[in-house]
Amino acid sequence: MSILLLDYIAFTCLVVCWLGYTIFARKMAKTTNCIARCLHQHRIHWMYEAIQKDIRVGEASLIANLERNIAFFASTTLLVLAGVLTLFAQTEKVQDVLISIPYAAESSTTSIQVKLGLLALIFVMSFFKFTWAMRQYGFLNVMIGAAPIDESGLNKNLWAYAQQMAVVQDQAAHSYNYGLRAYYFSISVMCWFFHPLLFIGASLAVVYTLYNREFNSKSVKAITAAQGFLEIERAERFPDAT
Numbered sequence: 422m423s424i425l426l427l428d429y430i431a432f433t434c435l436v437v438c439w440l441g442y443t444i445f446a447r448k449m450a451k452t453t454n455c456i457a458r459c460l461h462q463h464r465i466h467w468m469y470e471a472i473q474k475d476i477r478v479g480e481a482s483l484i485a486n487l488e489r490n491i492a493f494f495a496s497t498t499l500l501v502l503a504g505v506l507t508l509f510a511q512t513e514k515v516q517d518v519l520i521s522i523p524y525a526a527e528s529s530t531t532s533i534q535v536k537l538g539l540l541a542l543i544f545v546m547s548f549f550k551f552t553w554a555m556r557q558y559g560f561l562n563v564m565i566g567a568a569p570i571d572e573s574g575l576n577k578n579l580w581a582y583a584q585q586m587a588v589v590q591d592q593a594a595h596s597y598n599y600g601l602r603a604y605y606f607s608i609s610v611m612c613w614f615f616h617p618l619l620f621i622g623a624s625l626a627v628v629y630t631l632y633n634r635e636f637n638s639k640s641v642k643a644i645t646a647a648q649g650f651l652e653i654e655r656a657e658r659f660p661d662a663t
Contacts, residue, residue: 424526427617431624432539438624439606442631443599455636457595459644464590466651468583472571480565488558491597495551498600502544508537519614526616536613543607550600557593561586605631 450457471480508515512530519525519533528536564586571579609623635641 424617427526428532428613431613431617431620434621435606435609435624438628439602442628443602446631446635449636453636454641454645456638456641456644457598457635459641459648460594461587461591462648463644463651464587464594465584466648466655468586468590469580469655471565471586472568472579472583475570477565481562484558484562484565487593488555491551491554491558491600494597494600494604495548495555498544498548498551502541502548505537505541505544509534512537515614522615524616525614528614533614536610539613540607540610543603543610547600547603547607550596550603554593554596554600557589557596561589561593564589602631 446455446457449455467480471477474480512533515533516528516530519528564582568582568586569579605627606624609620609627612623613620
């Protein structure tokens with residue numbers, strides 16, 4: 422089988438793995454306990470607690486900490502993108518390095534530029550995801566600042582408001598997650614420089630890793646158990662709530 426045909430198969434594998442897992446995870450999150458589903462419930466409980474507080478310094482501090490984490494990845498993405506774009510002017514040197522590596526497949530300068538272009542596209546998309554997540558956390562800050570106080574914890578309108586705050590926070594977290602997922606798959610794309618078969622194996626390994634961490638990890642089990650405790654505690658505090 423020619424290297425060119427393997428390249429097409431490997432690229433198709435990346436697209437299928439990335440898009441397929443994204444669709445799969447989104448559908449499974451509606452019915453199966455996973456990080457996305459369980460954390461959404463925790464965010465709702467968090468916002469319920471926030472609207473019952475007069476002073477919300479803790480919430481502001483926690484959200485600022487989340488924004489700092491995203492800002493780190495956003496700034497790092499720009500640095501990585503600058504490095505990738507710089508390599509476009511050094512494709513011949515990259516080709517010489519790859520030739521010197523044992524078992525590495527032959528790559529033309531055009532092939533190397535295509536692979537670098539794919540990497541650049543992935544990091545550009547990742548940057549937009551991270552910055553959009555930062556903006557949405559900013560929106561959440563405004564909503565928390567505007568939220569009235571519900572000392573009784575029984576105001577249905579404020580409950581609905583708290584749920585909408587959780588939705589905004591959830592969307593910000595999804596954007597952050599998509600940006601991180603792009604980083605994962607960028608690692609598999611790097612394997613493409615050495616051999617298309619290694620690229621295919623790395624893409625499958627990324628999907629396997631993502632699935633285990635988001636659906637079968639100990640963190641998911643702990644978060645799910647904690648969610649049950651929160652629901653019991655809230656029912657005891659507000660027995661009249663429906």
